[in-house]
Amino acid sequence: MSDMMETLRNEEKMTPKQIEIVKAAIELISEKGYYNTSTSEIAKRAGVAEGTIFRHYHTKKDLLVAIVTPVITNFSAPVFAKKFVSQVFQNDYEHFEDLLYAFIKNRFEFAQSNLPLIKILLQELAFHPEIQTTYKKEFGDKVIPAFNQALDFYKEKGELQDLPNETMIRMMVTTILGFMITRFIVQPDKDWDDEAEINQTIAYIMGGVGS
Amino acid sequence: MSDMMETLRNEEKMTPKQIEIVKAAIELISEKGYYNTSTSEIAKRAGVAEGTIFRHYHTKKDLLVAIVTPVITNFSAPVFAKKFVSQVFQNDYEHFEDLLYAFIKNRFEFAQSNLPLIKILLQELAFHPEIQTTYKKEFGDKVIPAFNQALDFYKEKGELQDLPNETMIRMMVTTILGFMITRFIVQPDKDWDDEAEINQTIAYIMGGVGS
Amino acid sequence: MSDMMETLRNEEKMTPKQIEIVKAAIELISEKGYYNTSTSEIAKRAGVAEGTIFRHYHTKKDLLVAIVTPVITNFSAPVFAKKFVSQVFQNDYEHFEDLLYAFIKNRFEFAQSNLPLIKILLQELAFHPEIQTTYKKEFGDKVIPAFNQALDFYKEKGELQDLPNETMIRMMVTTILGFMITRFIVQPDKDWDDEAEINQTIAYIMGGVGS
Amino acid sequence: MSDMMETLRNEEKMTPKQIEIVKAAIELISEKGYYNTSTSEIAKRAGVAEGTIFRHYHTKKDLLVAIVTPVITNFSAPVFAKKFVSQVFQNDYEHFEDLLYAFIKNRFEFAQSNLPLIKILLQELAFHPEIQTTYKKEFGDKVIPAFNQALDFYKEKGELQDLPNETMIRMMVTTILGFMITRFIVQPDKDWDDEAEINQTIAYIMGGVGS
DNA sequence: TATGAATGAGTATTCATTCAT
DNA sequence: GATGAATGAATACTCATTCAT
Numbered sequence: 001m002s003d004m005m006e007t008l009r010n011e012e013k014m015t016p017k018q019i020e021i022v023k024a025a026i027e028l029i030s031e032k033g034y035y036n037t038s039t040s041e042i043a044k045r046a047g048v049a050e051g052t053i054f055r056h057y058h059t060k061k062d063l064l065v066a067i068v069t070p071v072i073t074n075f076s077a078p079v080f081a082k083k084f085v086s087q088v089f090q091n092d093y094e095h096f097e098d099l100l101y102a103f104i105k106n107r108f109e110f111a112q113s114n115l116p117l118i119k120i121l122l123q124e125l126a127f128h129p130e131i132q133t134t135y136k137k138e139f140g141d142k143v144i145p146a147f148n149q150a151l152d153f154y155k156e157k158g159e160l161q162d163l164p165n166e167t168m169i170r171m172m173v174t175t176i177l178g179f180m181i182t183r184f185i186v187q188p189d190k191d192w193d194d195e196a197e198i199n200q201t202i203a204y205i206m207g208g209v210g211s
Numbered sequence: 212m213s214d215m216m217e218t219l220r221n222e223e224k225m226t227p228k229q230i231e232i233v234k235a236a237i238e239l240i241s242e243k244g245y246y247n248t249s250t251s252e253i254a255k256r257a258g259v260a261e262g263t264i265f266r267h268y269h270t271k272k273d274l275l276v277a278i279v280t281p282v283i284t285n286f287s288a289p290v291f292a293k294k295f296v297s298q299v300f301q302n303d304y305e306h307f308e309d310l311l312y313a314f315i316k317n318r319f320e321f322a323q324s325n326l327p328l329i330k331i332l333l334q335e336l337a338f339h340p341e342i343q344t345t346y347k348k349e350f351g352d353k354v355i356p357a358f359n360q361a362l363d364f365y366k367e368k369g370e371l372q373d374l375p376n377e378t379m380i381r382m383m384v385t386t387i388l389g390f391m392i393t394r395f396i397v398q399p400d401k402d403w404d405d406e407a408e409i410n411q412t413i414a415y416i417m418g419g420v421g422s
Numbered sequence: 423m424s425d426m427m428e429t430l431r432n433e434e435k436m437t438p439k440q441i442e443i444v445k446a447a448i449e450l451i452s453e454k455g456y457y458n459t460s461t462s463e464i465a466k467r468a469g470v471a472e473g474t475i476f477r478h479y480h481t482k483k484d485l486l487v488a489i490v491t492p493v494i495t496n497f498s499a500p501v502f503a504k505k506f507v508s509q510v511f512q513n514d515y516e517h518f519e520d521l522l523y524a525f526i527k528n529r530f531e532f533a534q535s536n537l538p539l540i541k542i543l544l545q546e547l548a549f550h551p552e553i554q555t556t557y558k559k560e561f562g563d564k565v566i567p568a569f570n571q572a573l574d575f576y577k578e579k580g581e582l583q584d585l586p587n588e589t590m591i592r593m594m595v596t597t598i599l600g601f602m603i604t605r606f607i608v609q610p611d612k613d614w615d616d617e618a619e620i621n622q623t624i625a626y627i628m629g630g631v632g633s
Numbered sequence: 634m635s636d637m638m639e640t641l642r643n644e645e646k647m648t649p650k651q652i653e654i655v656k657a658a659i660e661l662i663s664e665k666g667y668y669n670t671s672t673s674e675i676a677k678r679a680g681v682a683e684g685t686i687f688r689h690y691h692t693k694k695d696l697l698v699a700i701v702t703p704v705i706t707n708f709s710a711p712v713f714a715k716k717f718v719s720q721v722f723q724n725d726y727e728h729f730e731d732l733l734y735a736f737i738k739n740r741f742e743f744a745q746s747n748l749p750l751i752k753i754l755l756q757e758l759a760f761h762p763e764i765q766t767t768y769k770k771e772f773g774d775k776v777i778p779a780f781n782q783a784l785d786f787y788k789e790k791g792e793l794q795d796l797p798n799e800t801m802i803r804m805m806v807t808t809i810l811g812f813m814i815t816r817f818i819v820q821p822d823k824d825w826d827d828e829a830e831i832n833q834t835i836a837y838i839m840g841g842v843g844s
Numbered sequence: 845t846a847t848g849a850a851t852g853a854g855t856a857t858t859c860a861t862t863c864a865t
Numbered sequence: 866g867a868t869g870a871a872t873g874a875a876t877a878c879t880c881a882t883t884c885a886t
Contacts, residue, residue, distance in 0.1 A: 015867095017867075033246075036246075036338070038858080038860080039860060040858095040860090048867085050868085050869065050870095051862080051863080051868055052866080053860095053861095055866070056866095059860075060860060060861090126244065126333075127244045127246075159422065161420055163420065168420050171412075172420065174385065174386060174389030174393070175385060175386060177389070201382075204419060205419055206419045207418065207419040208414075208415060208418040209371055209374065209379050209416055211370065211372045226849065226850090228850075229849095259851090260852055261877090263850055265878060265879075266848095266851095270878080271877065271878085457669075458668075458760070462880070470846085471846060471847040472848065473846070473848065473849095474848095476881080477846070477847095481882080548756045549665075549666045585833070593808070593837045596811030596815070599811070600808070604803060622796070622800060628841045629841040630836075630839045630841035648871090673855080682873055684857085684874090687857060687858075688869095688871070692856080693855095693856065
């Protein structure tokens with residue numbers, strides 16, 4: 001939970017009650033969904049009066065957005081913007097596979113320690129346009145450009161097929177997200193060998209299933 | 212809409228009002244989600260008294276299940292059980308790519324003409340255990356076995372890598388679903404060249420992005 | 423049940439479906455009360471369409487009244503009007519105890535074979551003024567006059583105290599009804615020796631508990 | 634009404650609105666019965682929003698039970714447990730008639746100032762097993778034992794016949810309840826001479842109607 | 845006569861939100 | 866900041882009753 005609260009970041013400015021509210025909301029909403037979770041339930045679990053929630057978040061949806069927005073930012077942004085791109089050009093990753101490994105590993109661990117938040121994001125994305133907007137902006141402004149730079153770099157190195165970046169990104173993101181959703185949401189209880197699965201995912205991305 | 216009602220099949224036994232109810236429910240729920248759609252709204256759009264809904268479906272959830280269950284059955288089952296497997300062994304598809312093409316094309320068209328239903332299925336799957344159960348049963352009983360037979364066949368022909376079927380199925384299904392979700396839900400308004408996209412998806416499944 | 427249908431009397435003029443409706447209504451209402459029994463439930467148990475009930479009884483309350491009215495009439499009237507009074511004067515009952523015995527026995531057996539009807543009457547009397555009116559009329563017109571004649575007769579014979587008839591009737595009816603309610607409704611499952619209880623009740627009416 | 638609210642006792646812990654709710658519920662339910670009284674009606678009469686009812690009582694039935702339970706407790710318990718039994722043995726009541734008089738008088742006054750509550754209890758007892766349970770427990774644990782002690786005492790004094798206590802209690806309770814029901818519910822508007830009626834009831838209990 | 849689909853007013857209950865303390 | 870009583874609009878659902886067939 002403390003990992004996750006880090007994701008929410010501005011904890012410093014939050015009162016203790018507010019922190020309890022957010023914790024309770026994350027737990028309940030990720031378990032039962034936004035519409036099946038009442039503010040009174042959140043208040044009860046947080047050990048707080050109902051009114052207190054609305055002192056900090058004007059509406060229930062404000063609370064949801066306050067929870068979900070940082071996940072979006074943190075899921076996509078930090079990796080790329082600062083370290084990753086520069087690392088690529090510093091030749092930190094000799095092959096595209098190496099970059100992929102570092103990337104998947106990093107996002108995998110993020111997902112693992114923010115699972116409830118990710119669940120909420122996935123489940124509610126469909127119903128709340130505000131969240132969709134944030135997501136699209138973040139993805140377009142940060143993920144795509146970073147990806148583009150990297151892909152061009154490895155294309156020139158001759159490691160990638162000459163497909164449009166957009167197509168490649170879509171294929172790769174789909175595969176990576178699909179892996180994580182299967183791993184953490186569809187079959188979380190299966191006995192996974194995560195390291196092997198990550199490598200297999202990379203192999204699939206690079207070489208498909210054909211022989 | 213008439214295409215979609217075919218999916219729901221037992222139209223013959225439905226009263227005209229009942230058909231209107233189902234139509235209205237599909238429209239509204241696919242647009243706004245189950246929890247944002249009230250039964251009074253459905254009744255109004257269907258041109259029916261609210262009580263009429265409950266004469267045909269005892270609860271609101273019953274209505275949802277009645278709508279979603281046939282989609283699951285029709286999305287996974289018919290293609291496989293009868294035609295596909297036998298066609299594979301009759302050598303109707305010389306290469307695995309050919310099978311893939313026929314399969315994706317067929318499911319693509321199904322998705323296209325049942326889009327609202329598919330949307331509902333995807334959005335509500337997370338919240339309704341009843342639907343999950345139906346889905347898992349259908350997938351386990353029909354899709355997996357059919358896939359297994361086909362994969363073994365082309366493996367022996369030397370067209371596929373020697374990966375566990377389960378892994379291969381997961382990768383392929385992920386890629387195909389990911390393609391369709393992008394195509395129909397994330398960016399439905401983009402100017403797609405569907406034929407090209409399908410072929411590219413097949414190429415990705417077979418050979419990845421590496422060169 | 424056939425005993426009970428006798429009480430409802432005009433069976434001859436009833437269609438078979440109508441008889442089923444009345445039977446079902448008696449069963450359900452006596453078990454669960456009028457307000458907890460829906461017409462659709464009655465229709466289902468009767469094996470009849472919902473509309474059929476309303477073809478025979480314009481409203482649900484009409485059905486109740488049709489069931490309850492004959493009980494009132496039969497519970498109070500027949501015994502008195504014809505046989506009893508004349509029997510009293512024909513010296514069929516030497517002592518008032520003998521009359522009491524014949525009366526209680528007779529009403530006891532009536533209650534026993536019309537238990538569901540009696541239950542309905544007792545439970546619903548409070549809520550339906552129509553029933554109260556019928557009851558009061560029947561009681562005032564038939565029971566009271568018959569009782570009056572009998573009481574006067576045995577008073578003159580010196581067998582009864584010189585209390586106002588009204589008071590005596592109230593005491594006796596209270597005791598008899600109280601006995602039957604205890605016997606059939608409050609503790610129906612107790613292992614009763616009915617003959618002994620009836621005699622004790624008579625002894626109490628005649629001599630109280632003092633020594 | 635203030636007398637009655639005393640019966641409900643924990644008034645101190647109730648908010649003003651809650652008190653209004655209970656008052657309104659008692660009025661309406663005793664007039665029209667539980668099933669003919671809607672929560673919206675109660676809210677309106679109480680001058681309160683409908684939701685307020687459910688803030689204090691989770692369900693409509695909870696409200697009924699909250700109203701009825703204290704009546705049961707107060708109708709049977711207090712008189713007996715503490716004062717009465719000890720008074721009997723302190724020879725406060727020389728004859729059984731004296732005890733009877735004190736008892737009936739006391740319960741008569743209680744019934745008089747709690748009439749609506751008593752009405753509700755009588756009318757709803759048949760339909761709500763929860764209430765029946767409370768009633769049976771209270772009666773078995775408190776009323777019966779106290780009665781037993783008193784009856785044994787006066788039996789030894791030779792003032793009572795040698796009948797089983799159970800039978801005697803049943804007869805007496807039946808007579809007393811029957812008197813009160815007639816007095817307050819069946820014919821509340823008759824011009825009663827209460828003192829005379831009580832004495833006549835005692836005379837009946839002790840000596841019956843025979844001469 | 846009997847049906848059963850349809851009605852629509854009515855029900856208990858929920859819940860996000862407000863506000864006086 | 867925090868409380869929690871109060872709100873009232875909205876919700877899923879029920880049910881007696883109607884009516885075309």
